[in-house]
Amino acid sequence: MTEGILSYVVAAIGAYVLGSIPFGILVAKALGEIDPRTSGSKNIGFTNVLRVSGKKAGAMTLLGDIGKGVLAAGTAQGLGAPHPWVLIIGLSVVIGHIFSMFLGFKGGKGVATALGAVLGMEWFLGLCLFGIWIVTVAVFRYSSGGALAAFASFPILAYFLNGDLLLVLFSLGILGLIVYGHTDNISRLLKGAEPKIGKTAI
Numbered sequence: 023m024t025e026g027i028l029s030y031v032v033a034a035i036g037a038y039v040l041g042s043i044p045f046g047i048l049v050a051k052a053l054g055e056i057d058p059r060t061s062g063s064k065n066i067g068f069t070n071v072l073r074v075s076g077k078k079a080g081a082m083t084l085l086g087d088i089g090k091g092v093l094a095a096g097t098a099q100g101l102g103a104p105h106p107w108v109l110i111i112g113l114s115v116v117i118g119h120i121f122s123m124f125l126g127f128k129g130g131k132g133v134a135t136a137l138g139a140v141l142g143m144e145w146f147l148g149l150c151l152f153g154i155w156i157v158t159v160a161v162f163r164y165s166s167g168g169a170l171a172a173f174a175s176f177p178i179l180a181y182f183l184n185g186d187l188l189l190v191l192f193s194l195g196i197l198g199l200i201v202y203g204h205t206d207n208i209s210r211l212l213k214g215a216e217p218k219i220g221k222t223a224i
Contacts, residue, residue, distance in 0.1 A: 025171065029137040030103060030104075030107040030110070030111075033098060033103070033107070033111055034036070034107070034110050034111050034114045034173065036094075037094040037098075037111045037112075037114040037115040037118065038092065038114045038118040038123070038133075039096075039114035039118060039123065040090050040093065040094055040115055040116065040118060041090055041091075041094065041114065041116060041117065041119040041120040041122070041135055042121075042122040042123045042124050042125075042129070043086075043118075043122075043124070044066050044117070044122055044124060044125055044130075045066075045082070045083050045086030045087050045090070046058045046065075046066035046067055046068070046070070046071045046087075046130065047059065047066055047125075048085075048086075049071065049075075049079050049082045049083050049086065050075050050079055051073060053078065053079050053082075055071075055074070055075035055076065055079050056074045058070045058071045058074055058075065059151060061074040062074045065131065066083075066125075066129060066130045067083070067130035067131055067133065067134065068083045068084040068085065068087060068133075068134055069165040069166075069219070070079055071080045071083040071169060083134075084134055087119065087130065087134035087135045087138065088134045088135070088137055088138035088141070089138060090115055090118075090119065090135050090138060091112070091115050091116065091134070091135040091136060091137065091138020091139035091140070091141065091142060092138040092139070092141050092142040093134065093138075093142070094111055094112065094114070094115035094139060094142065095108060095112035095115065095138070095139040095140075095141075095142030095143040096141075096142030096143070097113060097142075098111040098112070098142075098143075099142060099143050102176065105186075105188060106188060108143050109143070109188060109189065109192040111194070112139035112140070112143055112192065113139075113192060113195055115135055115138075115139055116132045116135050116136045116139055116196060116199060117199070119132050119134075119135040120132045120199060120202075120203055130203070131169070131200065131203030132196075132199050132200055133155075133169040133172075133173075133200060133201050133203075133206060134149040136173065136196050136199070136200065137151055137155070137172075138151055139196075140176070140196075144184065144189070145178065146167020147176075147179055147183055147184065150175075150179055150183070150186070151172045151173065151175065151176060151179070152172070154168070154171055154172040154175050155169060155171070155172040156168070157207055158171040158172070161218045162218075163218040164211065164216055164218055164219070165219055166204050166207035166208075166211065166216060167211060167216070169200060170200065170201070170204060170206065170207075170208070173193075173196060173197045173200040174197065175198060176193040176196060176197055177190055177193040179193075179196050180192075
């Protein structure tokens with residue numbers, strides 16, 4: 023029993039370390055592009071990398087950040103970890119992305135990695151969130167608005183599609199992290215000052 027719990031704790035720590043890997047920075051360096059921390063919104067996530075370094079860098083960053091979540095949560099799920107530990111591991115990888123140990127406990131906003139974690143544990147639910155994100159961004163052209171819309175829907179979808187109280191609690195925790203990462207964006211959205219996709223970030 024103790025060894026089993028220890029292995030899950032180690033897995034959660036490993037998920038945090040995995041989440042801490044700043045793909046936005048690594049991709050920019052590998053492609054000889056601008057360090058996303060020095061331009062645009064200075065965020066390491068997909069949207070800012072797309073703005074300052076182009077579509078190729080943006081796409082690679084998005085895949086890397088989603089991949090972290092899928093790998094952590096999907097591996098835990100696939101290896102038969104108890105459901106509460108799958109959720110803890112999924113939460114850990116998102117926390118790692120937002121509070122990266124490699125960047126002085128700063129990082130991205132967690133959207134792509136959280137989406138990956140949900141895809142890894144509940145693929146249909148993850149696809150629903152991805153769809154809401156894409157449609158909202160396509161219609162309104164606000165990346166932050168799409169992320170907030172998707173994850174605001176997460177607890178509702180988790181309840182009605184799964185009826186799993188632990189998953190609902192997990193979704194509320196993820197929503198809290200997403201809102202925390204988007205505090206400035208929310209303020210700008212309310213003021214009508216949030217830059218749209220294709221425009222210069224503030």
